[in-house]
Amino acid sequence: MRLPxxxxxxxxxxxxAAAQNTVPWGYQGKYGPLLWGKLNPAYAACAKxxxxxxxxxxxxRLDTALQPLQFHYIAGPVTLVNDGGTxxxxxxxxxxxIADGVRYDLNELQFRHPSEHAVKGxxxxxxxxxxxxxxxGKVAIVGVxxxxxxxxxxxxxxxxxxxxxxxxxxxxxxxDMIDPAGLFPPNRGYWAYMGSLTWPPCTExxxxxxFQQEVSISRGQLDAYTHIFRxxxxxxxxxxxxxxxxxx
Numbered sequence: 001m002r003l004p005x006x007x008x009x010x011x012x013x014x015x016x017a018a019a020q021n022t023v024p025w026g027y028q029g030k031y032g033p034l035l036w037g038k039l040n041p042a043y044a045a046c047a048k049x050x051x052x053x054x055x056x057x058x059x060x061r062l063d064t065a066l067q068p069l070q071f072h073y074i075a076g077p078v079t080l081v082n083d084g085g086t087x088x089x090x091x092x093x094x095x096x097x098i099a100d101g102v103r104y105d106l107n108e109l110q111f112r113h114p115s116e117h118a119v120k121g122x123x124x125x126x127x128x129x130x131x132x133x134x135x136x137g138k139v140a141i142v143g144v145x146x147x148x149x150x151x152x153x154x155x156x157x158x159x160x161x162x163x164x165x166x167x168x169x170x171x172x173x174x175x176d177m178i179d180p181a182g183l184f185p186p187n188r189g190y191w192a193y194m195g196s197l198t199w200p201p202c203t204e205x206x207x208x209x210x211f212q213q214e215v216s217i218s219r220g221q222l223d224a225y226t227h228i229f230r231x232x233x234x235x236x237x238x239x240x241x242x243x244x245x246x247x248x
Contacts, residue, residue: 025200026085033234036200046202052237053195053208055244058120060191063245068188069142069209070098073106075177080160084168085199086232087111087225089160095180097132097142099209104132104140109180113225115145116198116233117210124214125222127233128183129198139197142190143210144183146217153218156182161224185213189248198234212246 023040025031031039037047045052073095081088089109096105108131115127124145132140146154156178163172189212196204 023200027232027234036202040200043200043202045196045204046200049196049202049204050240051194051196051204051242052202053198053206054116054118054234054236055193055195055239055242056118056121056236057191057193057210057244058118059239060244060246063192063247066190066192066245066247067100068247069190071181071184072096072098073179073181075179077173077175078160078178079171079173080163080165081171082165082168082228086229087164089178091178091180097140099140099207102134102138102140104134104138106180107131107133109183111225112198112233113222113229113231114233116236117143117145118236119145123233126217126225130180130183138205138207139203140207140209143208144185145210145214147214148219148222149216150219152216153221154183154215156180157217157221161221164224164228166228183215185211185215187211187213189213189246191244191246193242193244195237195242212248 025036025039027033036043076092076094079090081090091106091108093105096103110129110131112127113125115124117127125148126146128144128146130142159174159176159178163174165172191210191212193208195206195208196202197206
């Protein structure tokens with residue numbers, strides 16, 4: 001039996017899917033992150049897990065044994081979805097990464113404001129997470145921290161943002177050739193740790209790789225997103241003794 005894609009799992013658990021008799025969750029009020037674990041027994045890890053994400057990356061230690069991440073992305077059309085909690089970019093099959101000898105296929109991109117991960121207490125203006133899944137169903141997420149610099153727009157985001165779906169449940173198909181690597185920094189040094197999904201059901205066992213160098217976006221690009229989502233991030237979670245490694 002074929003497993004459902006991570007994208008479909010996310011959509012089924014989102015606020016938009018509440019109309020489909022699922023348990024709603026969100027980022028504020030009675031459906032906010034502090035109460036996720038009480039909304040549904042399936043979300044118990046959100047409250048009881050000891051390897052949750054996001055975290056502060058400031059205590060990372062250098063690990064010279066870490067190997068460079070290998071990206072084999074192909075440009076192609078994408079579909080943008082406003083799921084009521086974030087903008088999800090669904091990519092066509094074919095792009096993948098190799099990490100620790102394992103192939104992870106790229107499923108989707110998710111944007112957040114502000115960033116979910118912090119560095120010594122500092123949050124970036126935004127974060128984009130590239131969600132990958134292996135043939136065995138293991139999840140690896142590559143995070144990119146985005147910093148607003150007034151006159152330095154990101155070219156890949158400019159193409160995506162031209163078609164931003166503003167209404168929850170709406171979507172836009174972009175036929176331009178979008179290369180997800182266009183959101184990557186020139187320096188591919190990264191932090192790595194074991195964590196979880198940052199949305200319900202907060203499943204643990206997720207391998208996180210966050211680039212150390214931030215990527216610039218323009219004030220206009222930031223404003224366009226915050227016009228739709230004022231805040232869509234989960235608070236920082238305790239490490240509970242986990243180690244964060246740095247490749248450089």
